[in-house]
Amino acid sequence: MPDNDREGNNTETRISRRRFLTYLSGFLIVGGFLMQGVAALRSLFPRVLYEPPTKFKVGLPSDLPEGVKFIPEHRLFVIRNGDRFHSISAICTHLGCTVNLAKYSPPKEYKARSGQEISETYEFHCPCHGSKYREDGDVYAGPAPKPLPWFKMYLAPDGQIVVDTDVTVGHEFRLQV
Amino acid sequence: MKEKLKTIIRKLTWTYNPATEREASDSTARNFLLHWFPAKVTKKSMSFSYSMLLGTIILTLFLILTMTGLILMFLYVPSVGKAYWSIKDLQFVVPYGWFIRDLHRVAAQLMVAVVFIHLVRVFLTGAYKHSEKIVGSYRPLNWWIGLALLLVTMLLSYTGYLLPWDQLALWAITIGDHIALSAPVVGSAISRVLIGGTIIDQNTLIRWYVAHVFFLPVIISLLILWHMWRIRKDGGLAVVEALGIERIKEDKVVAKAKTYSLMGIVTGITPTITQYRVRGEAVSSSPNLTRRVLVVMVLVTAVSMGLAFFYKAPLEQPASLMWTPNPAKAPWYFLWLQELVADTTIRLGGLTISGGFVGGIVIPTVLLLFAAAWPLIDRSPEEAIGVWFHKSRNLQNAAFILVCTVIVALIYVGAVMRGPYWHLYMPWQHWIKMPTRF
Numbered sequence: 134m135p136d137n138d139r140e141g142n143n144t145e146t147r148i149s150r151r152r153f154l155t156y157l158s159g160f161l162i163v164g165g166f167l168m169q170g171v172a173a174l175r176s177l178f179p180r181v182l183y184e185p186p187t188k189f190k191v192g193l194p195s196d197l198p199e200g201v202k203f204i205p206e207h208r209l210f211v212i213r214n215g216d217r218f219h220s221i222s223a224i225c226t227h228l229g230c231t232v233n234l235a236k237y238s239p240p241k242e243y244k245a246r247s248g249q250e251i252s253e254t255y256e257f258h259c260p261c262h263g264s265k266y267r268e269d270g271d272v273y274a275g276p277a278p279k280p281l282p283w284f285k286m287y288l289a290p291d292g293q294i295v296v297d298t299d300v301t302v303g304h305e306f307r308l309q310v
Numbered sequence: 311m312k313e314k315l316k317t318i319i320r321k322l323t324w325t326y327n328p329a330t331e332r333e334a335s336d337s338t339a340r341n342f343l344l345h346w347f348p349a350k351v352t353k354k355s356m357s358f359s360y361s362m363l364l365g366t367i368i369l370t371l372f373l374i375l376t377m378t379g380l381i382l383m384f385l386y387v388p389s390v391g392k393a394y395w396s397i398k399d400l401q402f403v404v405p406y407g408w409f410i411r412d413l414h415r416v417a418a419q420l421m422v423a424v425v426f427i428h429l430v431r432v433f434l435t436g437a438y439k440h441s442e443k444i445v446g447s448y449r450p451l452n453w454w455i456g457l458a459l460l461l462v463t464m465l466l467s468y469t470g471y472l473l474p475w476d477q478l479a480l481w482a483i484t485i486g487d488h489i490a491l492s493a494p495v496v497g498s499a500i501s502r503v504l505i506g507g508t509i510i511d512q513n514t515l516i517r518w519y520v521a522h523v524f525f526l527p528v529i530i531s532l533l534i535l536w537h538m539w540r541i542r543k544d545g546g547l548a549v550v551e552a553l554g555i556e557r558i559k560e561d562k563v564v565a566k567a568k569t570y571s572l573m574g575i576v577t578g579i580t581p582t583i584t585q586y587r588v589r590g591e592a593v594s595s596s597p598n599l600t601r602r603v604l605v606v607m608v609l610v611t612a613v614s615m616g617l618a619f620f621y622k623a624p625l626e627q628p629a630s631l632m633w634t635p636n637p638a639k640a641p642w643y644f645l646w647l648q649e650l651v652a653d654t655t656i657r658l659g660g661l662t663i664s665g666g667f668v669g670g671i672v673i674p675t676v677l678l679l680f681a682a683a684w685p686l687i688d689r690s691p692e693e694a695i696g697v698w699f700h701k702s703r704n705l706q707n708a709a710f711i712l713v714c715t716v717i718v719a720l721i722y723v724g725a726v727m728r729g730p731y732w733h734l735y736m737p738w739q740h741w742i743k744m745p746t747r748f
Contacts, residue, residue: 177503177506177517178502178503179506179507179513182507182508184507184508184509184511185509205632205633206632208631208632226664227488227651227655227664227665227666228484228485228488228489228492228651228666228670229484229485229487229488229491230481230484230485230634230638231631231632231633231634233633233634233636233731258731259634259731259732260634260635260636260637260638260730260731260732260744261481261485261634261637261638261652261732262648262651262652262665262732263652263731263732263733275652275655275732276651276652276653276654276655276664276665277655277664278655278662278663278664278665279662
């Protein structure tokens with residue numbers, strides 16, 4: 134026998150007022166907390182970052198010295214070899230310390246994996262956990278998992294060299310000026 | 311007049327200095343400050359040889375930290391431009407500023423050390439084990455709360471360490487951030503939340519500051535209260551189980567009594583009253599336990615104050631990402647982790663897993679999970695609860711001591727044997743002091 138209310142409407146498919154209000158208030162309470170939670174969490178991920186740009190000028194090619202130059206404010210090494218330039222990150226790939234430049238004179242000799250004898254005049258050493266990188270950024274000692282990345286470089290219209298730290302390039306990359 | 315004064319003083323202090331046994335057991339119910347003590351306590355529970363009173367020592371240190379921390383909040387400015395200089399002012403301009411800062415730091419470092427010793431004590435006495443003897447007791451829960459307290463203590467230390475915004479602070483955050491980044495999949499999201507961007511700046515400082523002065527202290531306070539409440543629920547320190555418990559069960563019809571408290575007894579039910587009697591000499595908490603607590607508090611405060619005169623908080627150069635101090639060392643309680651991240655990079659053929667992930671995340675997590683699961687794994691008998699070095703636990707005690715020794719040894723290696731570029735030096739070898747200025 135169907136349940137009818139006073140007006141004779143079928144109440145079987147309808148929910149009672151009490152149940153409706155219970156669901157409604159439950160929904161509002163849970164929804165309210167969820168909204169607050171989402172708002173609180175989302176607010177911790179900034180939409181705008183007021184951070185220095187990842188593309189920057191490092192000076193005119195003629196101002197850069199032959200060999201390797203550390204640019205502290207960008208944590209970067211710019212290397213000049215005659216009219217050819219490339220840049221290597223100074224941020225250790227292990228845990229982000231700034232690596233130091235270790236210069237060798239007379240040059241340090243070592244045997245590459247290919248068996249080739251190579252002499253280098255500088256290396257990069259990390260002060261935090263002792264990672265050591267060759268002059269091309271390859272790790273040969275310590276805990277660093279990856280080589281130091283090389284960054285893309287190009288000339289700005291005013292003739293200055295621009296480094297783009299968002300774009301990494303291979304070891305064959307050179308900016309010819 | 312003199313008599314009247316005496317009466318007033320007596321009325322204010324009788325709970326601390328009860329004249330009779332009756333007053334002694336009344337005092338814990340009458341005095342708010344004493345209400346978390348039981349009326350009676352066994353002599354063994356209070357003894358230094360069992361618990362070494364480490365909990366009381368930690369609580370005292372926490373109170374010192376809270377009070378000095380509140381004063382420091384008036385004097386410190388959480389801004390990248392001003393933080394360092396407000397610490398400099400604290401050190402050289404604010405009257406007794408150096409003392410408040412040094413005391414805060416000494417107490418913080420002592421707290422980390424004593425929390426660790428407390429964990430060792432609880433493990434070696436088997437105090438985290440569950441037994442069926444006492445109804446409502448579940449000691450593993452308090453072990454887990456204790457592990458959470460250890461974590462929050464470490465986090466408080468770490469966040470506090472960052473606030474001076476000197477080189478020490480900056481490179482500690484940098485390394486912490488890169489450990490988070492080395493985690494697969496979620497790494498960059500966690501790092502984003504931790505430092506509030508992609509580089510360490512004002513967003514980072516204010517986040518760590520709010521965590522240090524509000525979130526973590528509130529969390530640790532709640533956990534401390536829960537930890538203490540659980541001790542009462544578990545029937546006191548675990549040593550009472552080793553002393554032996556007599557269970558006297560009797561059905562008793564409780565006479566209907568007029569009562570207005572929540573503890574009123576419902577009529578029509580015959581409650582079963584189970585009494586537990588601990589074998590071993592029990593004395594009143596007031597004044598026996600309260601006196602001990604007071605002595606510990608005074609001594610800990612005195613020792614911390616004394617150490618604050620000799621053990622100076624360092625302040626390095628202002629934070630600068632341009633160069634990293636050489637060697638850059640974490641605070642001593644994190645040096646074992648620094649040693650691990652430096653040594654655990656795994657190279658398998660072409661695959662390389664950073665030591666940041668292995669030593670910074672995997673190993674500590676595994677250690678913590680092991681510690682958390684241990685009360686469920688440990689199958690030693692109930693007789694081993696509350697006994698130092700019980701013979702049935704020899705193997706696990708040895709394993710535990712081995713892990714602790716390795717941690718302490720790694721701290722020693724990191725502190726004494728690591729020089730510039732993290733090179734290994736023997737303790738008697740000297741290394742060249744590297745310049746501290748770029």
